[in-house]
Amino acid sequence: MNPEEAAAKPNPIEQFELHRLWPFEINGVETSFTNASLFMLLAALGVVALMVLATSRKAIVPGRVQAMAEMLYEFVAGMVRQTAGTEGMKFFPFVFTLFSFILIANLIGLVPYTYSVTSQIVVTFAFAVVVISLVVLYGLYRHGFGFLNLFVPHGVPLPVLVVLVPIEIISFLSRPVSLSVRLFANILAGHITLAVFGGFVVMLLGAGVWAALAPIPLLAIVALYALELLVACLQAFVFSVLTCVYLNDAIHPGH
């Protein structure tokens, strides 16, 4: 295709391209600072601004942002306490960092011309690997081989166990995959959908009489955007709730 025609055609994948803003490598491993890194940094700074700067006054009667920080704190604390018990509260800082980072990254990614950090499978998979490693290591540290009881449900007759244990093992092994793919695919699909509908608007506008139909996909974008806001929050929540559930398995391996 010729360049002009190509330039006119919207590309929903382009938004996921990585651009090396500061290319360099360490020991032959590429560690360039990319646009993804930039938005990771922005998400982290957003969390810091909310949790550190806004709470610096330590006001008894909180301002708006401090109230938000407290709400987030209590929300995550409640979630960890409910799903992983009071013992799970030792993982509260980790779950909180995970939740707030994913949430802010997802929300920042919804601003046009930004980059969605969580739309990269490598990022979500890295999170999932950290979570599962934490579960396995803490479970072994805490219960030794008793942790393997996780795969042996209580009060199930032996013949059923023969079938059930492999299923439990497979389900455990598939956790990092499902955990990472769920977040990645939701964010990726949402952003592609938004870009595709945006492309429809552009194409319709460039198609003579059909330009009259252009507002339809535009309205669809508005609706989809609302849905994506929900998805951004919901997926951050789902990721952290599942993290808590898995950590609960490590704390109390017997079902």
Place this chain on the structure above:
Amino acid sequence: MAIISSAFAAEGEQTTHESVGAGEAHHEGAFPPFQTENFAPQIFWLVIIFGLLYVLMSRIALPRVGGIIENRGAKIAADLGAARDMQSKAQAAAAANDENLRRRRDEAQAIGRDAQHRIAAETARQRALAESQAGEKIRAADERIASAKTTALGNVEQIAVDAAAAIVEKLTGAKIDQSALAKDGATSSH
């Protein structure tokens, strides 16, 4: 791959012309999230940024926010406790005040009753005194009247005697002894 961005493809061509040209295959074939060459830089920065964020959260932010919430809870609990103390104190003070008021009212009533009794007694005493004085005076007056009557009656006899003597003298010309007359008169009158 038709779906790949023309703009980026063009850009990619330019960069491949400039650089070694190894990236060409990736840009043409792979979907960006699955390009393995993108993995290392993302993981590198993710580890650094997420690690720093974790340290900041677990060391500074979360203890601080937890402290704020705990402080507020403690403050509210302390204030509520103080308020409850105050309330019970106020209730005790109100009860003491009521009790005091009741006692004072009783006292006042007792004082009133006493005063009434005292005044009544005093009045009775005064009246008795006045009555007795008046009785005394009445008696004295009665006596005076009785003595005056006696005196007056005595004088009437004298006058009668004098008159009789005068009459006798006038008629007879003889002087008569008044005492004999009086005796007679006295005897006759008796």
